[in-house]
Amino acid sequence: MTATLRLARTTGSGVRDQRRLLAGLLVLGVVLVAVFLLSITMGSRAITLGTVWDSLLRPGSGSVAQTVVREIRVPRTLLGVLVGAALGLSGTILQGVTRNPLADPGIMGINSGAAAAIVASVMLFGAGGLSTYVWFSFLGAGAAMLAVYSIASFGREGATPVKLALAGAAVTAGLSSVTSTIVITHSDALNELRMWQVGSLAGRYLPVFWQVLPFIAVGCAVALFSGRALNGLALGEDIAVALGQHVVRTRLVMFATVAVLCGAATAACGPITFVGLVVPHLARLLCGPDYRWILAYAAVLTPVVLLGADILGRVVLANGELQVGVVLGVLGAPVFIALVRSRNLVKL
Amino acid sequence: MTSRPRAPIVTLAALLTPRLLTPRLLTPCLLTLCLLTLCLLTLSACGSSGAEAETGSKDDGWSFVSGDGKTYTLDQKPTRIIAHAYAAAALMEFGIKPVAIYADGPVKDDVGLKGVDFRGITVLGETWGKIDVEKAATLRPDLIVGDWWPAEKAYSGMEGGVEAKSKKIAELAPIVGPSQGDSIVELIEGYEKLASSLGADVTAGSAGAAKANFAEALDTFKKAAAAKPGLTALAISPYDDKYAVAVPKYAPELLDFQKWGLDVITPKTPDKDFPYWETLSFEKVDQYQPDLLLFDDRNYPNNYETLEKAPTAQTIEAFKAKAYTTWPAYWMHTWSTYADQLNRLTGEIEKADPDLT
Secondary structure (H helix, E strand, O other): OHHHHHHHHHHHOOHHHHHHHHHHHHHHHHHHHHHHHHHHHOOOOOOOHHHHHHHHHOOOOOOHHHHHHHHHHHHHHHHHHHHHHHHHHHHHHHHHHHOOOOOOOOOOOHHHHHHHHHHHHHHHHOOOOHHHHHHHHHHHHHHHHHHHHHHHHOOOOOOOHHHHHHHHHHHHHHHHHHHHHHHHHOHHHHHHHHOOOOOOOOOOOHHHHHHHHHHHHHHHHHHHOOHHHHHHHHOOHHHHHHOOOOHHHHHHHHHHHHHHHHHHHHHHHOOOOOHHHHHHHHHHHHHOOOHHHHHHHHHHHHHHHHHHHHHHHHHHOOOOOOOHHHHHHHHHHHHHHHHHHOOOOOOO | OOOOOOOOOOOHHHHHOHHHHOOOOOOHHHHHHHHHHHHHHHHHHHHHOOOOOOOOOOOOOEEEEOOOOOEEEEOOOOOOEEEEHHHHHHHHHOOOOOOEEEOOOOHHHOHHHOOOOOOOOEEOOOEOOEOOHHHHHHOOOOEEEOOEEOOOOEEOOOOOOOOHHHHHHHHOOOEEOOEOOOOHHHHHHHHHHHHHHOOOOOOOHHHHHHHHHHHHHHHHHHHHHHHOOOOEEEEEEEEOOEEEEEOHHHOHHHHHHHHOOOEEOOOOOOOOOOOOEEEEEHHHOOOOOOOEEEEEOOOOOHHHHHHHHOHHHHHOHHHHOOOEEEEOOOOOOOHHHHHHHHHHHHHHHHHOOOOOO
């Protein structure tokens, strides 16, 4: 009921609030551009800002530095934006649909399901391209989500947040061992498969970006327009039905969207956890309980966090770099614990 | 954990720590140990250089000066030998057939074991660090053979990171083997000595022929290298988005090639924690410009494909000109494989353009 009251307050406060939220979104957009540029200038090869600028605006000299900027750093960063948006939106949707503050595509085993499915498909049908992996990824994501939700629904009180998180942890552990087992027993494909053990933006180039772009673009479009439906669900199933929503249909569409977004993101970068959990909460802190705004904020804020973590991973080691999946794991775990312990957030 | 550039494809450790694929894990601690061991080995080598009967066998007793510098003696010449797969390949060329082997990975996938006939030999393990000691015990071995790794002060199968259960194989029989050092030739000669101490006639039959072939192959290799004085080569192992350049100092075959006239480029700044390699990012692959690229053959063509996908690959002149081949990385143990590899590389050297860069 608190949600209802808060929602009523926000929606009631009118145009000025909307303006404030829009301004906030624009500021986040500027931050994203800044992080984007920072990500392009950072790397193991020393390239001056001037050269970076030239590579973007006056390409064609064909120098090594330009190749590095245009074909290694820009694709990596673009992919970070895309995958960030996908994970942020999936996290928001999951939290809204399950009314569970701990829902996250990583924690709920969806990303590891996608990774396991890809690795299994390589084992069964041989190595293919990313364009085939994506479909297995969707299947794996969907299956894992279904498994976690059904396991958590056992028992009297249904799928409580903590039960969902526990079921997710169990399924994640199980699926990760499946991935590891396959990787261990298929040494030929090791190089190919290791990509799906730890999430990373490194070593992905422009073709990967183009291959996942259509899926994530469609997923993001559906996600961004699902705010009204999520607002309805946030009021509870009965009220949502009373408001004329097809609750089951909405849930199905939402889960399918999550499977597509997470599947594509995992196919591109491997399993990445915690951003999908933390950023929707940050977004909620910034803009209140209206899902239309939370979704928009999460779509911009998650890439900022993901790219930030990626940049951190590049600087934190003197020699080499840390995968973004690892950085986010380290940073995300304490936040996750804080969320579990915090009483205010546990009621969505 | 482990400190040598082990076959990257299959080791358990490699799976748990992907970085091992192109290993850069040597801790300063191990490095120090390695240096100390080298000193000790040099000393002991000086001490024993004049000694007679290094591998001499008395009437029916047996003794061998092993890679760790110790002399091992047994009342009887050992006949039931368990060997690391590479050591087994070496011994088998000299006609000594072990009863069992343990390998670092699936035997059929190992480039270093291609063509070795292990039929009739029990396989005690095909994962690095795992040996079925229970099965080994039923075979009643009287000797265990593996390379001695000076950097790790351990024989193959006894290194840090090997599970304790597997190390119990050492309780079944003494472990011996020649030391990994600065030259594959010395390593093979070590196995030659070990085999002859075990009763093999290393000059007769196919073993003798293999050595003669090697000598011939070496000769043509040297001539080919001498004919192209300006030719430079770079030994690499690309993975993920990393371009690992091998440091010849820790790759005995590369040291051999250098000695025999092929200019294998020595990278300037080897990784501090694991000096077997200098690991560059794909952003800096143009740092060294050789005339000929040598891919680590243990995970070729995977590593080639990884590099090919990198947009900067074309900034390596040799890659652009398709001037590349593979190098037998850290696995050679026999005259016959070394001869084959030298002949192959001789062909590559003859094809190569010394003025590419």
